[in-house]
Amino acid sequence: MPESPGGGDAGALPLTTGEKNPQSEEAAAVRSDADPPVLSKNAQKKLAKQQRFEAQKAEKKAAAKEQKRREVERKRKEWEESLASVTEEEREKLLESRRNLRKERMEKRSQEKENKRERLSVAREQGQNVVVDLQFSHLMNPNEIHSLVQQIMYCYAVNGRCASPAHLWLTACDGEMDSALKRIPGFDKWIIEKENRSYIEALCDRKEDLVYLTADSETVLEELDLKKIYVIGGLVDRNRWKGITLKKAEEQGIQTAKLPIGNFMKMSSSQVLTVNQVVEILLKFLETREWKTAFYAVIPQRKRCQSDSEGNAEDTIEEEEEQNDNVTASKKKCIEEVPSNS
Numbered sequence: 001m002p003e004s005p006g007g008g009d010a011g012a013l014p015l016t017t018g019e020k021n022p023q024s025e026e027a028a029a030v031r032s033d034a035d036p037p038v039l040s041k042n043a044q045k046k047l048a049k050q051q052r053f054e055a056q057k058a059e060k061k062a063a064a065k066e067q068k069r070r071e072v073e074r075k076r077k078e079w080e081e082s083l084a085s086v087t088e089e090e091r092e093k094l095l096e097s098r099r100n101l102r103k104e105r106m107e108k109r110s111q112e113k114e115n116k117r118e119r120l121s122v123a124r125e126q127g128q129n130v131v132v133d134l135q136f137s138h139l140m141n142p143n144e145i146h147s148l149v150q151q152i153m154y155c156y157a158v159n160g161r162c163a164s165p166a167h168l169w170l171t172a173c174d175g176e177m178d179s180a181l182k183r184i185p186g187f188d189k190w191i192i193e194k195e196n197r198s199y200i201e202a203l204c205d206r207k208e209d210l211v212y213l214t215a216d217s218e219t220v221l222e223e224l225d226l227k228k229i230y231v232i233g234g235l236v237d238r239n240r241w242k243g244i245t246l247k248k249a250e251e252q253g254i255q256t257a258k259l260p261i262g263n264f265m266k267m268s269s270s271q272v273l274t275v276n277q278v279v280e281i282l283l284k285f286l287e288t289r290e291w292k293t294a295f296y297a298v299i300p301q302r303k304r305c306q307s308d309s310e311g312n313a314e315d316t317i318e319e320e321e322e323q324n325d326n327v328t329a330s331k332k333k334c335i336e337e338v339p340s341n342s
């Protein structure tokens with residue numbers, strides 16, 4: 001386990017793309033304050049791989065943006081041409097039908113928002129309680145905190161779309177994490193339990209119902225129990241802090257459990273999943289009551305395999321990077337779905 005929290009000094013090493021470099025902990029770990037960075041061969045390879053990955057990601061993003069711009073432009077032209085090619089009367093009709101379409105779409109959207117609010121309010125009273133424990137912000141670098149915030153946005157968006165959502169909690173929501181979350185547009189309107197105390201304080205009267213989910217537990221989760229409160233470590237650490245949540249739960253004397261992944265699939269890397277994958281799996285399980293369905297729906301294909309090969313930290317790095325791409329894609333949706341006035 002690394003000695004100093006936040007040892008990952010992201011951004012300290014230059015990247016070709018000028019983009020974020022959340023994986024530079026290893027490089028940072030091998031240099032001292034006085035010396036210029038000295039990288040081991042392994043670290044150089046990892047850094048080069050990371051740089052290639054970031055460059056490809058930036059290229060893909062730019063290409064997608066350009067394609068979207070072209071598509072918008074094509075549609076606009078098409079529309080203008082169709083307006084120009086008709087009589088004044090037909091033009092009026094076209095404009096009118098477009099206005100109606102827009103109105104319908106807006107009404108549909110606001111109805112959906114209303115339904116979502118309703119579902120989340122019901123979940124507050126009767127849903128499965130799921131806590132994201134945010135007491136680890138001091139162990140993450142700014143990129144990792146950013147990544148966690150995106151994962152939380154994703155969790156909120158996915159939960160809101162569920163027919164029977166869970167009741168999500170964010171505990172120890174203070175300091176850096178709180179500031180980062182408050183920067184999400186509309187965060188103050190989220191229907192979620194925002195709690196600045198830790199879960200152990202806020203839920204002290206239900207301590208025996210707390211179950212910390214951790215891949216390091218020896219207990220395998222078999223069912224979800226509505227009476228229990230499942231806690232997920234709000235941590236993006238490339239498993240640098242292996243075992244930290246298990247240790248915390250054991251010290252606090254609360255139950256722990258790991259997802260029964262091994263009963264249903266073999267993984268090409270470790271069984272440590274990201275926060276949003278775990279939340280999604282729980283939600284899928286609540287919907288289907290089938291772990292297998294939940295795992296296959298959420299765990300990416302390339303994380304599964306037929307062999308028993310051991311996972312490594314690098315897999316987790318890429319997992320989280322790719323996850324962030326998905327999260328970014330859903331980020332806009334999440335912001336759009338924020339109730340305008342709750």
Ligand SMILES: C[S@@+](CC[C@H](N)C(=O)[O-])C[C@H]1O[C@@H](n2cnc3c(N)ncnc32)[C@H](O)[C@@H]1O
Nearest residue numbers: 213214215232233241243244245258259272273
């Ligand atoms: C990225 S992991 C953090 C890993 C961290 N080193 C730890 O010790 O928990 C984020 C959280 O997701 C949950 N999690 C991830 N994989 C899990 C699994 N296979 N079973 C149960 N919980 C899991 C845990 O709550 C974990 O803290």
